[in-house]
Amino acid sequence: xxxxxxxxxxxxxxxxxxxxIVGVAVLLIGGAALLSLARxxxxxxxxxxxxxxxxxxxxxxxxILQFMQLLGGIVGVLxxxxxxxxxLIRSTxxxxxxxxxxxxxxxxxVAAGSALMATVVVFSSYGLSELIVGDRMPAYEPSFxxxxxxxxxxxxxxVVVSLLGLGLGAVLRSATGAIMILVVLIFVAQxxxxxxxxxxxxxxxxxLPVALPDQLTGVPPRTAEAPNGSAVPHTMLSxxxxxxxxxxxxxxxxxxxxxxxxxxxxx
Amino acid sequence: xxxxxxxxxxxxRTVAVDGLSFQVRPxxxxxxxxxxxxxxxxxxxxxLALDAPDSGSTLVDGRPYxxxxxxxxxxxxxxxxxxxxxxxxxLNHLRALARTNGIGTxxxxxxxxxxxxxxxxxxxxxxxxxxxxxRLGIAAALLGDPSVLMFDxxxxxxxxxxxxxxxxxxxxxxxxxxxxxxxxxxxxEMQLTADRLVIIGRGKxxxxxxxxxxxxxxxRGVFVRSPRLDDLSAVLTAAGAEVAAEKGGxxxxxxxxxxxxxxxxxxxxxxxxVTPRGASLEEAYMQLTAESVEYRAVSx
Amino acid sequence: xxxLIAAEWLKFHSVRATRIVACVIPASIAGGAALTWYVADTxxxxxxxxxxxxxxxxxxxxxxxxxxxxxxxxxxxAxxxxxxxxLIRSTxxxxxxxRLxxxxxxxxxxxxxxxxxxxxxxxxxxxxxxxxxERPIPYYDQPAEPAALLTAGPSTLVFAMIGLGLGTLMxxxxxxxxxxxxxxxxxxxxxxxxxxxxxxxxGSVLLTRLDAQLAGVDLVAKYGEGMPAALLSPLAAxxxxxxxxxxxxxxxxxxxxxxxx
Numbered sequence: 001x002x003x004x005x006x007x008x009x010x011x012x013x014x015x016x017x018x019x020x021i022v023g024v025a026v027l028l029i030g031g032a033a034l035l036s037l038a039r040x041x042x043x044x045x046x047x048x049x050x051x052x053x054x055x056x057x058x059x060x061x062x063x064i065l066q067f068m069q070l071l072g073g074i075v076g077v078l079x080x081x082x083x084x085x086x087x088l089i090r091s092t093x094x095x096x097x098x099x100x101x102x103x104x105x106x107x108x109x110v111a112a113g114s115a116l117m118a119t120v121v122v123f124s125s126y127g128l129s130e131l132i133v134g135d136r137m138p139a140y141e142p143s144f145x146x147x148x149x150x151x152x153x154x155x156x157x158x159v160v161v162s163l164l165g166l167g168l169g170a171v172l173r174s175a176t177g178a179i180m181i182l183v184v185l186i187f188v189a190q191x192x193x194x195x196x197x198x199x200x201x202x203x204x205x206x207x208l209p210v211a212l213p214d215q216l217t218g219v220p221p222r223t224a225e226a227p228n229g230s231a232v233p234h235t236m237l238s239x240x241x242x243x244x245x246x247x248x249x250x251x252x253x254x255x256x257x258x259x260x261x262x263x264x265x266x267x
Numbered sequence: 268x269x270x271x272x273x274x275x276x277x278x279x280r281t282v283a284v285d286g287l288s289f290q291v292r293p294x295x296x297x298x299x300x301x302x303x304x305x306x307x308x309x310x311x312x313x314x315l316a317l318d319a320p321d322s323g324s325t326l327v328d329g330r331p332y333x334x335x336x337x338x339x340x341x342x343x344x345x346x347x348x349x350x351x352x353x354x355x356x357x358l359n360h361l362r363a364l365a366r367t368n369g370i371g372t373x374x375x376x377x378x379x380x381x382x383x384x385x386x387x388x389x390x391x392x393x394x395x396x397x398x399x400x401x402r403l404g405i406a407a408a409l410l411g412d413p414s415v416l417m418f419d420x421x422x423x424x425x426x427x428x429x430x431x432x433x434x435x436x437x438x439x440x441x442x443x444x445x446x447x448x449x450x451x452x453x454x455x456e457m458q459l460t461a462d463r464l465v466i467i468g469r470g471k472x473x474x475x476x477x478x479x480x481x482x483x484x485x486x487r488g489v490f491v492r493s494p495r496l497d498d499l500s501a502v503l504t505a506a507g508a509e510v511a512a513e514k515g516g517x518x519x520x521x522x523x524x525x526x527x528x529x530x531x532x533x534x535x536x537x538x539x540x541v542t543p544r545g546a547s548l549e550e551a552y553m554q555l556t557a558e559s560v561e562y563r564a565v566s567x
Numbered sequence: 568x569x570x571l572i573a574a575e576w577l578k579f580h581s582v583r584a585t586r587i588v589a590c591v592i593p594a595s596i597a598g599g600a601a602l603t604w605y606v607a608d609t610x611x612x613x614x615x616x617x618x619x620x621x622x623x624x625x626x627x628x629x630x631x632x633x634x635x636x637x638x639x640x641x642x643x644x645a646x647x648x649x650x651x652x653x654l655i656r657s658t659x660x661x662x663x664x665x666r667l668x669x670x671x672x673x674x675x676x677x678x679x680x681x682x683x684x685x686x687x688x689x690x691x692x693x694x695x696x697x698x699x700x701e702r703p704i705p706y707y708d709q710p711a712e713p714a715a716l717l718t719a720g721p722s723t724l725v726f727a728m729i730g731l732g733l734g735t736l737m738x739x740x741x742x743x744x745x746x747x748x749x750x751x752x753x754x755x756x757x758x759x760x761x762x763x764x765x766x767x768x769x770g771s772v773l774l775t776r777l778d779a780q781l782a783g784v785d786l787v788a789k790y791g792e793g794m795p796a797a798l799l800s801p802l803a804a805x806x807x808x809x810x811x812x813x814x815x816x817x818x819x820x821x822x823x824x825x826x827x828x
Contacts, residue, residue: 007366013353020742031757038760045762067753071431074741085651087350091407094315094344096367097333168665173684176584176644176740180636188636192629195602197609265318 004096004105008079012109017078019072025117027049028067032060033132038160050110058138061125062213062247066186068121069086069209072158073182079106080257090266099261105171107254112160118158122151142205149217157212158245161186164209167253173259194235205233207245215242228238268293269274269415276309276470283309285470286323291448293414296441298461299450302556306470307450308346311419315344321340327415339411340528341371345418348404353393353418357384357403360392365410397424398407405436415446422456434460457558466557478548484549489524492516499536506530516540571662571671574644577674578753584644588637589686592683596691599626601708603695610702616780620703625694631684631719631778635703635726638680639747642730647740656827665823673816676727684723688716703741714782722778729774732815736824750774771798772807780804 007259012018039060043051083089096102126147133140170176186209193201205211213223214235221234237245269291276284284306291297312318314325316333324334327342329372330492335341342480351360361375382402387395392403401421408416418437422430424517437460441447450456456480457464464481466474493499500510500517508527509520519527524543531538578584609620649655651815692711699821701708729750733743751774758770770776780797781804797809 002366002391003369007363010359010363010366011352011355014355015352017739017741019374024745031753035757035760037789038762042760042762063756067749070745074745078741082352088350090312090315090317090346090350090354091364092367093317094346095339095364097316097335097338156273176640176744177587179741179744180640182747183636187748188632191632194625195626195629197605230515 001101001105005108008102008105009113012075012079012113015082018075018080018113022117023074025068025071025121028064028071028121029073029124029128032064032121034061036060036129040082040136043137045196051054052153058219059126060129061122061154065157065213066210068118068154068158069161069186070182072118072162073165073186074179075114075117075169076110077175077178077182078164079110079166080169080261085175085250093261093266097241100258102263103254107163107166110166111159114156115155115159118155122155124149126204150213150219153213153216156216156246157209157249160212160249161209164253165249167255167257170257190233193221194229196233198231199236201231201233202213205237209221211235211237212242215239216246268328269324269417269448270316270326270329271310271552272324272326274310274313274325275314275321276306276318276377277321283370283470284313284320286472287467287472288323288464290464291446291465293446294441294444294559295462296437296447296449296460297309297463298457298464299448299465300454300457300552301450301452301467301473302521303452303565305556307452307467308419309470310467311344311417311448311450312419315342315346327369337368337411338411339364339370341411341413342415342417342528343411343413344388344416345404345408345410345421347398347399347419348400351392351400351403354391356389357392357395357406360403361407364407368411370410374410374412378409381409382406384444398429401425401429401433405433413445416440416448418447420450422451422487424427430456451459454549458548464553466555468558471556481551484546485561486520487547488518488520489522489527489543490516490542490544491527491538492521493531493536493538494537498534499531499538502530502534502536504529568667569692572674574588575668575671575675579641579679580773582644582648584641584648591637592630592634592687593632596687596694599630600694601692601699602626603698606704607699607702610698610704614767617689623699623707624670625692625706625711626695627691627711627716630687631722632775634680634687634719634723636747637732638655638676638684638723640744640752641679642676642732643740643743643747645676645731646734647738647743650827651738651740655787657712658660659827666820668825669731669816669820673728674730674802680718680724680727685705685717685720687723692716705729708710712782712784712811715779715784718782721781721805721808722774725777725811728812729815732819735819762810767796767798771796774811777804777808777811781808 026124036059080089083092092102093099127145130140130144135141164185165178165182168181169175172181189208190205190210193205196204206215213219215237216239217252218239219235221236222232223234271287271289274284275282276285286419287310289305291455296389305350309318313320314327314332316331327335332338332342347522350473355363357379357533361378362372365371369496376388379385379508382405384399384406386400392400395403401424405421406420408418416437418433421433421437434456436449437449440560441462449457449460461478464474476484488509490513491499496512496517500512503510503517503519503522506522508522510522511518522530528538528540533546603623606621606623613621644684646655649658658668659665693777696707696711702708712768725746730743730747734740737743737746755770755775758766758773760766761769771780776797777799780799782803783801
């Protein structure tokens with residue numbers, strides 16, 4: 001097993017797409033720093049009265065969450081689709097006919113890789129934002145120890161999405177299709193939800209990747225009104241519920257991948 | 268040793284492989300021949316447990332392939348040489364495959380040197396020529412020092428030097444006592460490489476014989492010229508040969524060159540030419556597979 | 568050239584992705600209609616005094632986003648699918664002038680995007696307006712501005728061209744689609760966080776806001792105070808759209824001569 005994992009690790013780090021993803025992740029850290037600079041400048045220009053009924057937005061780590069999730073998801077998707085696209089999958093399964101072993105090794109590598117990437121991005125963005133903003137904005141007032149579980153949950157949600165991507169890639173065998181589904185789940189669904197009636201929109205929102213960190217750490221639902229007067233979708237799941245749901249996503253995704261790779265011929 | 272037993276595979280309504288049985292023995296190069304679409308690649312994929320048969324089974328060294336723990340030590344296979352990630356270096360491609368079966372980097376380097384790619388080991392595979400990719404695929408097959416080797420159309424697209432290199436490599440591997448199965452749709456190539464031939468068409472076994480047996484069966488006889496053709500014809504026919512007149516001579520079937528010479532000498536008939544004609548396996552192959560060619564150009 | 572366009576049209580409509588899009592867009596219209604029906608039904612069942620709370624945003628915006636993204640992806644795949652399968656070698660051997668191939672693909676995509684984008688928007692409006700009927704539910708209580716519906720076509724076209732440009736430039740579907748998501752989702756976040764007056768200056772030239780400005784619709788009135796002001800006149804918006812197309816296709820025409828692998 002360790003042999004297969006180390007082979008998959010070598011595959012992951014020896015392709016250009018991984019290098020690009022790392023590059024984008026580094027840009028994301030820089031973007032987060034600039035964003036916190038812009039926000040704190042805007043905040044300080046507001047009048048005291050405006051500041052009183054405004055929070056100045058969340059932290060930059062929250063803002064870049066969805067893009068981190070997409071990057072993690074793409075790492076997962078490409079693990080299988082790049083091999084199906086090039087035909088390399090035939091060699092992979094020929095030298096390792098117990099296909100579930102390949103799946104487990106890929107899952108381990110994808111989870112570890114995306115966890116590493118997300119942890120580095122989250123904690124460096126947090127560190128830079130703290131340096132830039134200090135105590136000047138309410139979102140940055142909690143101490144590091146208070147923030148730690150939430151930061152970990154941000155990174156954890158990226159790992160969940162990366163394993164979801166792995167499953168989508170194995171089932172669809174098409175990078176485009178799998179990435180589009182991720183884009184819909186991570187970005188598009190949220191916009192469409194605004195139009196749906198309550199309580200559906202709240203329940204569907206709770207199942208989206210973006211809602212995971214809040215629910216995993218028990219952040220109270222962020223209720224707000226959209227410009228047209230309807231409620232913005234908010235979280236519904238309890239902490240245990242959220243953990244069970246996150247585990248369920250991973251199990252369902254890997255289960256579907258397992259069924260897809262064991263039952264189908266490798267053409 | 269590869270055993271294929273009553274193997275059947277359907278894709279929708281098309282039967283790709285139809286009740287196919289044969290064995291591939293060690294110490295020989297076995298040619299796996301058939302027209303395009305005959306089911307050669309499908310059979311090879313089923314031997315490697317990449318495709319699941321609808322019925323039947325395959326064994327490699329007495330075991331189902333999927334039950335082999337570290338298969339690279341038992342079977343080395345070259346399926347499609349271009350099935351590599353173009354952005355990865357040759358070295359990393361082979362290292363990733365090798366690691367899954369606990370094969371160290373030193374064996375990888377040795378395999379790269381054996382196929383003559385040492386100079387480009389760190390170059391991206393995307394820039395390789397087809398011949399270089401074939402060599403890379405063969406290096407992957409040799410990594411685990413396996414006792415069984417399978418090559419799917421290994422000489423496709425190679426230059427004469429590459430073709431000869433692969434031919435000698437395969438013969439060398441068989442001489443070391445390994446089992447070598449090579450698929451091809453070209454009889455001319457297999458005639459030079461293989462000891463034994465398994466010929467299939469439309470998924471069914473057409474012929475399973477040694478090259479020698481086929482050569483004997485498809486002998487085209489002996490061509491004889493003589494100033495006394497009529498006398499010679501009578502003598503040979505009396506001895507049981509089939510004789511047919513041909514431009515300037517006779518075509519004789521059923522008698523070997525020494526027998527023809529002795530008979531003619533016995534009657535004092537001078538011979539001006541005695542030419543044994545080798546079997547054209549190419550033609551034999553065309554005859555054998557004529558029925559089963561899937562895609563045939565319509566002659567106008 | 569007409570032969571080339573015919574060939575590209577054949578390739579375009581005979582691939583799986585196009586068929587999927589041909590299902591996704593009508594499905595989004597049907598989904599919008601179902602949503603509208605639900606709102607109308609809620610209104611019917613309410614006490615007359617509470618009915619003025621009910622409103623619905625313009626469903627055309629959802630279906631427009633769907634057709635924009637769908638065509639961006641079709642634009643990407645028009646090139647990357649050929650690179651992936653190696654078909655591009657045959658294509659460029661048959662037509663050595665690669666820019667002509669790019670132009671033919673652009674024409675096929677642009678024409679389809681224009682027609683489908685406009686049709687989607689108009690159809691969505693007609694269906695949703697019919698479902699709401701005479702009920703005074705905003706936003707469907709007043710007749711739509713035809714300009715706002717018709718600009719859906721050009722804006723879908725811009726997305727298709729950006730997809731084609733990025734696909735040609737990157738030769739990788741995964742990379743190009745990620746870049747489009749960045750343009751479509753990340754840039755607006757950046758713009759919203761810029762200090763005044765740069766938020767409205769940058770926000771006005773965002774891809775997702777050009778169609779409204781092209782139609783001359785007042786975005787601040789539509790979305791409320793949270794939105795940076797829109798600064799572009801319809802003419803300026805049209806120029807911005809053309810600039811996006813140029814920014815996508817000029818690098819593509821310059822890099823399409825790179826070696827094939």
